[in-house]
Amino acid sequence: MYHNEKADLLNRLKKIEGQVRGIAKMIDEDRYCVDILMQIAAVRAGLNKTGTIIMEGHIKGCVTKAIKENHGERQVDELMEVLLKFIK
Amino acid sequence: MYHNEKADLLNRLKKIEGQVRGIAKMIDEDRYCVDILMQIAAVRAGLNKTGTIIMEGHIKGCVTKAIKENHGERQVDELMEVLLKFIK
């Protein structure tokens, strides 16, 4: 699970939410496209980092538990499905 | 520029902001990791879409203008720099 990282994850998402709002403001103020794109790339990187923290917690938590209880196959199939959304 | 798409872009970012807040809520409520990861992947896709709309406007606007005025090289260098942040 991601419970140990809950506060850290919520902080990251709070920051990302602020960045997204900042990007909307930049667009509203007709700011330069390239500056906006750089900000979008930064949010993307922040989301990827958040996602990999959750993934790691998920593998060390749920997936590990399921494997130990001998029903890990379904968990791994589900994990692969979500990985395919990130590996493109 | 992205001015023709301003309303559309602001709608997209408003939606993304709501999704990010929804992800924080899911974490706060200890929701299932895989569901959270699927939501993060959806936001990532939404950001990419937003970014490519801005890129297209930028190329058709600023870059095209700079090329016509014979100082496009610097604009293209700058564009490549930002593309490198997205193509990984």
Place this chain on the structure above:
Amino acid sequence: MYHNEKADLLNRLKKIEGQVRGIAKMIDEDRYCVDILMQIAAVRAGLNKTGTIIMEGHIKGCVTKAIKENHGERQVDELMEVLLKFIK
């Protein structure tokens, strides 16, 4: 492990190798950039597919075995390190 998929993986890599050689030929023959880029994107997709098949085999094989033998943590750390190379 990826042993059940060995023949499939080797076929995929043989195909990828041929595509890479084809791209070199396209460049040598001064073919149109966009057609070359589309081919590069196709190879990238083929590599991602190959990578995820190996990942799945790795998780269902080595990682599962290590978890059952109670030394899964190191395997998962290593897996996360490699995932970070793909999730960008």
Place this chain on the structure above:
Amino acid sequence: MYHNEKADLLNRLKKIEGQVRGIAKMIDEDRYCVDILMQIAAVRAGLNKTGTIIMEGHIKGCVTKAIKENHGERQVDELMEVLLKFIK
């Protein structure tokens, strides 16, 4: 165009081709999955680099020329289509 970079691009593709063959050999020899995945990530990075060099040449060549001749719109649409294959 990518003509100035032709030799460099062919060298890169020759290296990538060798790496892909090396990955097939690793699989054939039952080498460790994580080492194979690291190699696949390296090839992916090499392909992205090759692609961005071609993109830059394409924008500075064909796209710039088309824009100067006032028929750039179609070129930019085509460029965006190929960018969508890389930005995922």
